[in-house]
Amino acid sequence: MKRAAFLIFALVVFAAMAVAVLIRSMTGEDDVANGWGGGGVPVEVSPVETREFVDIVEALGTAGANEGVTITAKVSDTISRINFDSGDYVEEGRILVELASAEEAAGLNEARATLREAEREMTRIRDLTERGVAPQSRQDEVLAVLERARARVSQIEARVADHIIRAPFSGIIGLRHVSPGELVGPGDAIARLDDTSVIKLDFTVPERFLSVLAEGMQVEARTSASEQTFTGEIARIDSRVDPVTRAVTVRALIDNEDGELRPGQLMTVEVRRDERQRPAVPGSALTRYGNEVFVFVLTQTERGTSVERRLIEPGIRINGMIEVLSGLEVGERIVSEGVHRVSEGMPVTVADEAPASPNGAGSATTSSGGVR
Structure with a gap:
């Protein structure tokens, strides 16, 4: 009798739970609890902007005088x-x-x-x-x-x-x-006599970058002694590759009429190439599945604002912004924060929207000692 009473009690409890679940699903309480109702899941949104990206070859170089000689008798x-x-x-x-x-x-x-x-x-x-x-x-x-x-x-x-x-x-x-x-x-x-009106900046890069370097390309250089950025251009590329290091020496000329630079200084060099304008999104907006990269794009439906998962082809990264090679158009709105809480077709509420940059510009670099 005790066992039969226990089974009856369990059946009653199970039936009550089933009725409660059914009532909640009919009244939409589950949607509210999970963010599907009451305006959807709160997310932060950013517009897709056009930014300037550029590949940069980075290296270390040594400043040299335009002409230098040791005075002797x-x-x-x-x-x-x-x-x-x-x-x-x-x-x-x-x-x-x-x-x-x-x-x-x-x-x-x-x-x-x-x-x-x-x-x-x-x-x-x-x-x-x-x-x-x-x-x-x-x-x-x-x-x-x-x-x-x-x-x-x-x-x-x-x-x-x-x-x-x-x-x-x-x-x-x-x-x-x-x-x-x-x-x-x-x-x-x-004594030593140096003509420093022009600085010859010699730096080495791996031989694999020979195909992307050419005379006349712009360079930017910096020293630890100054916050100033010095600009110049490549004047010569050595005719030989070092058989030991497999690197080639490149010489850039930098105007130094103000005398800020001195021969012998160590300088970090950036060679700029392939400047381009591309759509860009924050790195936090990306989700990965295997080798594929997705973002969630805001769309308008009969139920309100929802999200669509969009496959994109990312490029290089600079200051947290990702270059988009394909998959997005400038002006589209994407989920930048809270991507882990949304899924395909889910209603969302815009909790915050990042303003567009005033000029929509930025620059991207490449990796240290090579192209990033």
């Missing part, structure tokens, strides 16, 4: 005069250092005196030869002496010139390493 002698200070800007041809040349100066005076004497003798013999008093052979002998005297003067003048060190081009002098009275010889560093 051609001969061994003591420094008699230094005509520059460290950090000076010097024009091409300016005398930087003078070496002692008293011995050469004396030899030059002697050679010039010998030359003047040979010229007077040549004038006298030519007159005698024209009058037939002196033979032609005598004139030839004096002419040879005159030519040797001229060569001697030129030789000593060249040696004297070697004692005067001039700037081979205009630029900035670095720290000097010598003092007046110091003995210097060939190869001894006196």
Whole structure:
């Protein structure tokens, strides 16, 4: 009897639950509880905007001077005069250092005196030869002496010139390493001269990017010493690929008239290519199923606002925005937050809608050391 009473009680409870479920489904209470009724599931919405995307090849490079040379002496002698200070800007041809040349100066005076004497003798013999008093052979002998005297003067003048060190081009002098009275010889560093009006920025990229690089492409570079972005363009691509690193060296030229950059600085380089305008959506709006990517697009139905699952082809990402290659049109509204709570055809309520960007523009980059 107890078992029969228990079974009857259980049947009554089950029947009551079934009736309650039926009543709730008929009155729509389940829809309200699950968000299908009472306006639908609350979601945040964003419009599909047009943004500017660009592929960027990133690399590290080293800044170099347009022209750079270490100032050295051609001969061994003591420094008699230094005509520059460290950090000076010097024009091409300016005398930087003078070496002692008293011995050469004396030899030059002697050679010039010998030359003047040979010229007077040549004038006298030519007159005698024209009058037939002196033979032609005598004139030839004096002419040879005159030519040797001229060569001697030129030789000593060249040696004297070697004692005067001039700037081979205009630029900035670095720290000097010598003092007046110091003995210097060939190869001894006196100072460094750099023309920094243009910076040669050399950087390397993997050989697989050779197909996307070309002379004339724009580059942007930055240093840790400044927040400024420096722009330039690719001037040369090396003719060889390093067989060890499998990388190629690229040289870009950057205008540096303001002197912000210095040779030797480490710079991060971005090579911009393939600038384009494409639809873009927030990364939070994407859902993935296997290799497919979907977004939920808002649609209007008889029951109100609902969502439609749309397959898209994504591109690159920048600052949380995803490039859309296909599947969406500019102006469509998509679910940007709350995608995990919705499904195909479900009614939704717009809880918040992100405003469109004022210009709808942005830029996308590529991965470090390559294309992102």
